[in-house]
Amino acid sequence: MVILRTKSGFTIVELLVVLSVIALLLSIVTPRYLEQVEVGKETVLRQNLATIRRVIDQYHADKGTYPATLDLLIEAHYLRSIPLDPMIPSPSATQTNAAVKPIKPAVPLNHANWQIIMQDEEGKPGIYDVKSTSQGVGRNGIPYAQW
Numbered sequence: 001m002v003i004l005r006t007k008s009g010f011t012i013v014e015l016l017v018v019l020s021v022i023a024l025l026l027s028i029v030t031p032r033y034l035e036q037v038e039v040g041k042e043t044v045l046r047q048n049l050a051t052i053r054r055v056i057d058q059y060h061a062d063k064g065t066y067p068a069t070l071d072l073l074i075e076a077h078y079l080r081s082i083p084l085d086p087m088i089p090s091p092s093a094t095q096t097n098a099a100v101k102p103i104k105p106a107v108p109l110n111h112a113n114w115q116i117i118m119q120d121e122e123g124k125p126g127i128y129d130v131k132s133t134s135q136g137v138g139r140n141g142i143p144y145a146q147w
Helices: 012-063 071-075
Strands: 094-097 114-121 124-132
Touching: 012 071, 012 124
Parallel strands: 094 114
Antiparallel strands: 114 124
């Protein structure tokens, strides 16, 4: 009597079909995922800019002058910490005056990655705006540095 043994397992063709389906699904899902990551970063950037600008305005309304550094906002308990720019991978900061002339900060601002716009108000310089230092362009076509 001859006993026939059936082979169990997958054929090469079946494995290739499954891998092709997985590759197709990944090619559809990955771009959408990356797009949503970018949308999330832009939302965080908008919120962080709005928070810092609102706090600078509150400081100005309370003290009658703009803060000399972002650290003053923490020391005066307007912020617990300076929000980070999500578009920049490593934190650092630069300061510029209204003429966009680079100024070396008196104290290195390693906790945030913002372009700090200085204004000379009656002989008293102060920060009146912050912008992103990212060179990227938003989904709306406006560079992040102009937000």
